[in-house]
Amino acid sequence: MTDQPTIRILLVDDEETLLEFLSKRLLKQGYTVKATFSGEEAVKVAQDAHFDVAIVDLKMPGIDGVETQKRLRQIQPFLQCIVLTGHGSIETALESGQQEAFQYMLKPVDYDNLIISIQKAYEKKMKLQNQEFKEKVAAITTSGMGAHGIRKAISELHKIYGIE
Amino acid sequence: MESNNSLQTELKRAKQELAGYKIELHQTRGYLQSILQSSEDIIFATEVGGMLISFSKGGEKVLGYTWEELVGRDIKDLAENPLLFQEFMSSSLQGGVTTHLDLPFRHKEGKSIYCNVTLINLTNREGQRVGTVGVCRDITLWKKLQEDLVQIDRLAEIGRLAAGVAHEINNPLAIIGEASGWAGMVINDAKDLNAEDRSELEKAAKVISEQTKRCRSITHQLLDFARRSEPEKTEFDVHALLKESVGFLKPELKHTSIEIDFDFMPGPLLMRSDPRLLEQVFVNFITNAIHAIKKTEKDKGRIEIKTLRTDSKAEISFKDNGVGIPPENQQKIFDLFYTTKPPGKGTGLGLPICQNIIKKIGGEISFHSEVGVGTSFTINVPLS
Numbered sequence: 001m002t003d004q005p006t007i008r009i010l011l012v013d014d015e016e017t018l019l020e021f022l023s024k025r026l027l028k029q030g031y032t033v034k035a036t037f038s039g040e041e042a043v044k045v046a047q048d049a050h051f052d053v054a055i056v057d058l059k060m061p062g063i064d065g066v067e068t069q070k071r072l073r074q075i076q077p078f079l080q081c082i083v084l085t086g087h088g089s090i091e092t093a094l095e096s097g098q099q100e101a102f103q104y105m106l107k108p109v110d111y112d113n114l115i116i117s118i119q120k121a122y123e124k125k126m127k128l129q130n131q132e133f134k135e136k137v138a139a140i141t142t143s144g145m146g147a148h149g150i151r152k153a154i155s156e157l158h159k160i161y162g163i164e
Numbered sequence: 165m166e167s168n169n170s171l172q173t174e175l176k177r178a179k180q181e182l183a184g185y186k187i188e189l190h191q192t193r194g195y196l197q198s199i200l201q202s203s204e205d206i207i208f209a210t211e212v213g214g215m216l217i218s219f220s221k222g223g224e225k226v227l228g229y230t231w232e233e234l235v236g237r238d239i240k241d242l243a244e245n246p247l248l249f250q251e252f253m254s255s256s257l258q259g260g261v262t263t264h265l266d267l268p269f270r271h272k273e274g275k276s277i278y279c280n281v282t283l284i285n286l287t288n289r290e291g292q293r294v295g296t297v298g299v300c301r302d303i304t305l306w307k308k309l310q311e312d313l314v315q316i317d318r319l320a321e322i323g324r325l326a327a328g329v330a331h332e333i334n335n336p337l338a339i340i341g342e343a344s345g346w347a348g349m350v351i352n353d354a355k356d357l358n359a360e361d362r363s364e365l366e367k368a369a370k371v372i373s374e375q376t377k378r379c380r381s382i383t384h385q386l387l388d389f390a391r392r393s394e395p396e397k398t399e400f401d402v403h404a405l406l407k408e409s410v411g412f413l414k415p416e417l418k419h420t421s422i423e424i425d426f427d428f429m430p431g432p433l434l435m436r437s438d439p440r441l442l443e444q445v446f447v448n449f450i451t452n453a454i455h456a457i458k459k460t461e462k463d464k465g466r467i468e469i470k471t472l473r474t475d476s477k478a479e480i481s482f483k484d485n486g487v488g489i490p491p492e493n494q495q496k497i498f499d500l501f502y503t504t505k506p507p508g509k510g511t512g513l514g515l516p517i518c519q520n521i522i523k524k525i526g527g528e529i530s531f532h533s534e535v536g537v538g539t540s541f542t543i544n545v546p547l548s
Contacts, residue, residue, distance in 0.1 A: 015335060021342035028349050086334065108338030108380050111345050 007122045008032040008050060012042040012068055013057035013084070025111065031118075039068030046075045053102075053121045055114070058085040069101055078129040078161070080121035084109055133161055206269075206279065206300040209286070212293060214238045214253065226302045228272030239298070244268040244276055253296065256283040266303070278304045322500060330383035337379050344372035385513045388444075396440070397548075402433040402478055406469055409446035416454050422465035424450075429471050433478055436548035437525050445518045449482040449541050452514065455505070456486025456539060476547055477527075483540035489533040497531075 009031050013019050019035040026033045034049065036042040040062050042054070054072055058065035069081035080102040102121045105114065140153045199220075200207055206223030210216055219234050227242060234242075243249035249267065256262035262283050268276045279300040286295040348369040351362065403426075410417075410424055417424070450467065457465035465485065472479040489497060496502045498519050503510035522529050527545035 015339070018335070018339045018342055021339065021346045024346050025342065025349060028346075028353075086331065106384065108334055108341055108376075110377065110380075111341065 006030055006032045007118065008052045009034070009118065010042060010046065010051040010054040010072070010079075011035045012037075012039060012054060012060070012065070014038060014060045015057070029115075039063035039065070039071070042068055043071045043075070046072050046079075050076060051079055052125050053118050054079055054081045055118075056081055056083050057107075058083055066100070073100065078125050078132075080125045082114070082117055082121060129161055133157060204302070206302070207298070208239060208300075209295060209297045210239050211295045214240055214250075214296070217295070223300070226271075226277060226300075227269055233272075239296075242269050244270045252281070253283065256296070257285065257293070260285055266307070267300075269300070276304070277302055278307050326386045330386040333379070334383055337376055337383065341373060341376040341380070344369050344376060348373065382511055382513075385511060385517065388517065396438045397436050398439060399434060399436050400439045402435050402442075402471060402480065403428050404432070405439055405443055406446055406471070406480070409443055409450060410469075412447055413450055413454065416451065420454070420458065420465060422454060422457055422467060425466060425468045427468055427470040429473055433471050433473060434547075435478055435545070437545060441521045441525060442545070445521050445543065446480075446482075448514045448518050452541075453482055453484035453486060453539070456484050456488070459487040460485075473547075477544050478547055479542060479544050481540055481542040483538065485538040488535040488537055488539055489531075490535050494531075494533060 009026060011019050011023060011026075011033060014037055016037055019037070023033045023035045034045060034051070036045055039056075039060055042056070043063075046054075054069060056065040056069050056072075060068070063071070065083045065085070069083060072079055072081060081100070083101045083104050084107045085104055086107050102124065103117055105117065136157055137154060140150055140157070145153065200218070201221050203220055204222040204225070205220065206226050207218075207220035208216055208223060209218040216234050216237055216239055219231050224230055224234075229242075238246075240246040240249040240253065245268070252262070252264055252267065264281045264283075266278055267281045268278050271277050280303050281298060281300045284297045284299075285293055286297055288294050348366065351357070351365045351369060354362070357365070406426070406428075450469075453467045454465075457467070462485065468481075468483040470479075470481045470483070493504065498515050499512070500516045501512035503512035519529055522543055522545065525545055527543055529541065529543050531539060531541045533539035
């Protein structure tokens with residue numbers, strides 16, 4: 001992954017031991033990882049740092065996975081969420097947030113499958129984001145601003161879209 | 165003259181009395197006859213030694229014999245366990261009436277007939293025993309029903325218990341999986357390991373990962389089994405679904421000489437049911453058929469998938485020319501955790517899950533198997 005930008009992953013699960021090993025593995029493979037142990041913490045973290053993919057456990061004390069991913073996307077609209085569900089709760093999860101999450105995966109999740117989903121989620125995020133970014137850039141460049149104004153507007157766009 | 169007269173009156177009285185007794189006897193006999201003819205119970209009488217001297221019509225029906233076949237035979241020889249029956253007979257000699265709640269007789273065709281048996285000692289005026297009368301009520305059906313109920317109850321209980329355990333085990337299982345994956349990575353990167361230790365550790369980490377996956381597949385299957393959600397209803401073509409299911413198993417079929425033969429009724433076979441559940445059943449049956457064929461030394465394996473349609477039902481059958489199921493195993497194949505596969509290969513969940521699914525969508529499974537010839541499973545499911 002040397003040429004690619006690293007994918008920024010936000011992990012949300014109250015099972016701390018699980019996150020410890022999961023984040024170590026993901027870090028080792030070159031992902032940028034932030035582990036959080038509750039929906040509330042994840043929402044707070046997302047206000048300061050940009051992420052590409054969030055992996056959210058459905059069942060957590062406090063706000064649950066479906067609600068967490070909804071709030072995360074209010075802050076970062078392009079963020080793709082993978083929700084991990086226990087068996088049997090997948091139907092309820094689907095009902096309450098079908099359009100919102102990128103994917104629902106059954107726990108315990110298979111690591112290799114998770115990596116594949118992360119890559120796909122990232123691709124989707126970049127596609128959506130680039131599309132809108134291009135539209136916005138096109139809007140700015142055709143707006144009749146001066147060179148200075150354009151540069152300033154675009155750097156603001158960078159900030160909004162989390163592109164550093 | 166006078167004594168003659170009194171004798172005459174005496175005789176007349178005796179005659180009248182006798183006529184009265186005759187009527188009474190006739191009535192009693194008629195009464196007994198009607199009981200023996202119309203009762204559905206086995207009612208028999210034996211002489212002292214146990215030899216049959218009377219047998220009710222109901223008894224003939226229950227055990228499949230005619231009176232001509234029974235006359236002169238010993239009652240204990242009709243019991244499934246003559247020794248046990250003899251013992252029961254002897255123990256009943258002390259009391260007047262004895263009851264055994266659950267004693268099996270043997271039907272003429274060999275099946276067991278469970279009876280509630282009451283024996284009554286027949287004695288003459290001097291108090292000597294002259295024989296035995298028995299009244300036996302066939303409780304086979306009731307017993308079967310009872311067993312089925314217990315079985316259903318037990319299955320439901322096992323399901324609930326297993327689901328609970330599986331659910332709780334999933335989280336630690338996830339951690340073991342991640343930790344072993346991490347260990348694998350660390351071993352891979354470690355610099356100061358000699359080759360032998362490295363390969364040992366690599367192998368150990370890999371085995372932990374693999375076995376964790378195995379556990380996960382078991383817990384998922386168990387949770388599927390216990391899941392109570394209602395099946396969905398969508399319209400689909402059974403033929404297309406069958407072809408898809410075979411498609412899933414392409415990797416299994418590779419490097420085998422197994423031929424899949426579709427013998428479909430013409431046109432699509434449309435149905436309103438749960439395609440995902442049915443697909444699970446199809447894949448299971450085809451997988452079992454493949455395994456059964458692989459167990460034989462045959463060069464040419466063949467799986468025939470046939471469909472038929474009646475007014476309201478679809479019949480789908482899977483016939484293989486595999487090893488077949490020995491008769492003694494046939495009644496166990498739907499038991500939870502029953503498997504003939506080596507440890508690690510079969511969970512004993514496949515067929516119980518199939519049966520559960522088919523019941524859920526209102527259908528039935530039947531099968532026929534012969535060792536050395538093959539097995540065919542047939543499912544009948546309502547079209548909507």
